[in-house]
Amino acid sequence: DAKTTQPPSMDCAEGRAANLPCNHSTISGNEYVYWYRQIHSQGPQYIIHGLKNNETNEMASLIITEDRKSSTLILPHATLRDTAVYYCIVRVFNDYKLSFGAGTTVTVRA
């Protein structure tokens, strides 16, 4: 499975878009990019996933580069409740045999 690289932390102003980068340069053709977040010490929550096309749902948008070596999660209008640790992982669709990395700690400031 491909590994991912994320910045350890980032700040975002409330109401602004938050753009979270993720590098996955060794991703295989059948591996999906998934994003999860963990608020405080709760169980991680699924956000979005994609293979090669950009995806959007009610929570966020996922932009995957054409070569699939990196992606960006976009929270369009960050709120204080979006403060969390965000994990980017790559998998053969829903096969979670490997661990999650340390993720990006996102702090949304008023």
Add this chain to the structure above:
Amino acid sequence: DADVTQTPRNRITKTGKRIMLECSQTKGHDRMYWYRQDPGLGLQLIYYSFDVKDINKGEISDGYSVSRQAQAKFSLSLESAIPNQTALYFCATTGSSYNSPLHFGNGTRLTVT
């Protein structure tokens, strides 16, 4: 009701004691997982199971064992707890379709003194 329920939510135990953490899910999924999280770190996979008769070790299985009693139940045991097993433990489940995300329980906070 939660889709994935973990019990207990918190547990304090002493070194050398046997302890079991339980997980049940109402999603009807075959795949279940146990993860461990240490402060400031990501989630490490302990064990996983793709169906009732299938049990597999994850990256940090030493000192742990599991039991898949039914499709909906997946228990994690510490046969002889040690202080460095103090952590937050998460159970999760996912279906077999490509669109199926991972659903987590709210965790068990375990302290071994």
